[in-house]
Amino acid sequence: MNTIITTPGNISTGRSIKKQQGLTLISWIVVLVFLLFQGVIAMNVLPVYITDRSVASIMQELPQDPKLHDLSPRDLKIAVSKRLNINSVYDVNAEHITVKKARGFNLVTIEYEPRGTLIGNLDYIVSFSHEAKVASR
Secondary structure (H helix, E strand, O other): OOOOOOOOOOOOOOOOOHHHOOOOHHHHHHHHHHHHHHHHHHHHHHHHHHHHHHHHHHHHHHHHOHHHOOOOHHHHHHHHHHHHHHOOOOOOOHHHEEEEEEOOEEEEEEEEOOEEEEEOOEEEEOOEEEEEEEEOO
């Protein structure tokens, strides 16, 4: 059953409600621009989070490695830096790694802020911090 829509002062066009459903061309363009912008953000920021997962997994493995228990804080920092390089983590360097000696363990901390460009002069900064306690003798 088709219903004819009429409003006061307008001439009936004979269009049914079913024919008036859907988005206009301008609406589709706005939706596509929004989705493209979200895609650009994801393509630029997602690799940063993937890299951080590698850093987190390295930090989780540190306490279980018995080879690291006898190392000095300086050597422990070098060992962590080598593991990061092996896993192709280039956003973190030795300046971002701190090792503090405590009673019975070394506290390894990695704090870094990867930065990048989204579009033009629109940039992003993401902050990460990870800690691990490595037993010492």
